[in-house]
Amino acid sequence: MRSATYDLTISSARADALFASPLQRSDEPSPAQVHQAIAAAVAAFGIRGCAARVAQAYGEHPETAVLRMRWARAAVAGTSGGVRAEPACLLGDRRAHLSCAA
Numbered sequence: 001m002r003s004a005t006y007d008l009t010i011s012s013a014r015a016d017a018l019f020a021s022p023l024q025r026s027d028e029p030s031p032a033q034v035h036q037a038i039a040a041a042v043a044a045f046g047i048r049g050c051a052a053r054v055a056q057a058y059g060e061h062p063e064t065a066v067l068r069m070r071w072a073r074a075a076v077a078g079t080s081g082g083v084r085a086e087p088a089c090l091l092g093d094r095r096a097h098l099s100c101a102a
Helices: 010-020 031-060 062-080
Strands: none
Touching: 010 031, 010 062, 031 062
């Protein structure tokens, strides 16, 4: 049986980081707050750590995880001018910037 692959793009990595952050939709965050929350989550957990937190949330609370991810993806799309399909940098350094060049 093949395992499902996860298409990690910059926008999805940012959404994972926002999902893993403590920022809430009810905070009605500004674009600057969204960017700050993403940077803080990546610094704290790394790109893969954020993805792991998303997976954990879907396993434990799928009904709320879906709504949070929907908000996170919309917030990221709204602050970055849309969804881009660029591969995220998956360097060994957990502090790798999400907009790094190849």
